[in-house]
Amino acid sequence: MSAAVWLGLADDDPFGVENLPYCAFGQDRFRWTGVRIGDRILNLAAAEGRGLIEAGGAFLGQPTLSRFMAAGRPVWTRVRERLTELLSAARYRESVEPLLVPVADVRLALPFEVADYVDFYSSLEHATNLGKLFRPDGEPLLPNWRHLPVGYHGRAGTVVVSGTEVPRPCGQRRAGDFGPSARLDIEAEVGFVVGVPSQGAVAVDDFREHVFGAVLVNDWSARDLQAWEYQPLGPFLGKSFRTSISPWVVPLDALDAARVPGPPQEPGVLPYLAAGEHYGYDIGLEVSWNGTLVSRPPFGGMYWTPAQQLAHMTVNGAWTRTGDLYASGTVSGPQIEQTGSFIERTWNGARPVLLDDGTTRSFLLDGDTVAISATAPGPGGSRIGFGEVIGTIGCESAGDRRSP
CATH class of the missing domain: 2.30.30.230 (Fumarylacetoacetase, N-terminal domain)
Known part of the structure; x- marks a missing residue:
């Protein structure tokens, strides 16, 4: 057509x-x-x-x-x-x-009322990279990672539409050290929006009956706050201050031509995660930092698929509501130029990136702007656009800069 x-x-x-x-x-x-x-x-x-x-x-x-x-x-x-x-x-x-x-x-x-927000951790490459950075003396992947889609609940009230300014969050960076984050980062993700609610478990093959469409997500992350707080319960203040989404909700039907086989999963998954058709979506993301293209993350290789994420999110009997948003987790590929976070792209600041204006960056500075865009194959050789999710770091921190 x-x-x-x-x-x-x-x-x-x-x-x-x-x-x-x-x-x-x-x-x-x-x-x-x-x-x-x-x-x-x-x-x-x-x-x-x-x-x-x-x-x-x-x-x-x-x-x-x-x-x-x-x-x-x-x-x-x-x-x-x-x-x-x-x-x-x-x-x-x-x-x-x-x-x-x-x-x-x-x-x-904001195109829909965000009822709830869940963020996953479904890229094998991203999880491996962060495991090496956060736990250099241990195994990169924790024992549960290949058995279930790891995730956490975020804060629905701080999901904002593209273009909304992003504050620099304050918090504890380590014992006795409170202040604005000095290691502010992004996470380039794809989010899926629930349309039809459910009262209990959603079968993996019923994904299309419940999910209305997809958006781009930037899960802004304060790495210094996150590293100090995340054990043993996971992300909290290092994530909850802002999550940006694109203003365009791409219908699932528009992505039919972008469906690709999901990656092999070893060990084999439990029955509730086994799909009649195991597939993901061939969505190509691009990340620009102050106008410089710094990364092209490939969504098609994500280890856990959107259908498996929804099935796992509800298998315990949790209800879903119209407007529930769940994000894929950072999209990263095997090459450094395919990583969806700056902590990976700069290897925790050890390899700063050179921007087109001649400056270098390891983490986000006040006034920096990040734009994430994406396209996918459409029918007959067409392309499906997601638009952009854009955010600029404000010069004022969120919260009091002084210790409470």
Whole structure:
């Protein structure tokens, strides 16, 4: 399928009709849901109000996507098929074109209400690298790592949309030492958003019935706080101060052509983690530091898949809610230029990176900007764009710089 002809899009536009990512956007005091096509957004509330889309109720006339996400796969599929028709067939141009607004003219908002947030640790390369750095005298992988998707609960209230300033967190850096983090880092990840809630375990093969779509995630991390606090219970203040996500929610259906076989898992997984089809997604990420491309992490090689993560997250009977966000964990490949965190990219500061402006970096300085972008294969040779998740480190620390 080619891009919408009447919109004048190139066949390789990453936001063609093969994609159609959802968003929430505002103008003045109002906020609506929308879908991106090229460099414009279709106002879904207006389209529903004019009878162009039928979503089984007032699902689209909301300030976020949450109610629409809860409607379930039959509604998602029907609306996507109708949007593809509206944005492809020239006969709809007169009705649809007045409802399109330029992306540059709107303020993008958090696209859904984040109900809960879980972060995993599913890249074999990332886990191995951090194990070598944090436990240089021991085995890089802890004994449980190949048996289950390791994760932790984050703070849903500090998940923010791309472009929101990121504070430098304060905390304990070691015994008797309190202050702003001096080793502020990123983690380039892919997040998955629950649409249909569950009251108990979700089978690994039911992943698509519950997950609405995917976003890019930057799990900002204060490595000095993290190293001091994480044993024995894991990440806490070194992570919870901010998590940034991209404003575009790419529907799972847009990623069908990007499905790739999941990696071999040894030892074999327990039955609740065994899928009829073991697959991940061939998503290529790029990380830029103050405009310099410093890394290209490959998501397709992640050891634990999104379906396995959801199954493990609920196997104990935990409920999921519409808007639950779970992130993959840092995406890293086997090469240093494929790492998704700066602690890996600079090997804990021992190998600083040279930026295009001639400066070097080991960890983030105040005023630094990080942009994470991604694309995936689409049908017929097209590309599916995720846009960017961008954050700039503010010059003021989060919290009092003095010891309490």
